[in-house]
Amino acid sequence: MAADWGPVVVSVILFILLSPGLLFQLPARTRVVEFGNMTTSGIAILVHAVIYFCILTILIIAVGVHIHAY
DSSP: EEEEEEEHHHHHHHHHSSTTSEEEEEEEEESSEEEEEOOOOHHHHHHHHHHHHHHHHIIIIIIIOOOOOO
């Protein structure tokens, strides 16, 4: 029985890349977008969670990313 690691790998990569403040923060404290500021706010966490969910849903369901381990 093979395990499908596609959703796990995509989820971890997106979680790391879309952490608020790591690469970018949307919305930022002083501007709309800030890059690499390593700070966050409650609204930024909510916005990044919605972006994460949308991209994850598109990649897992619509595109169908699969990585099978045998």
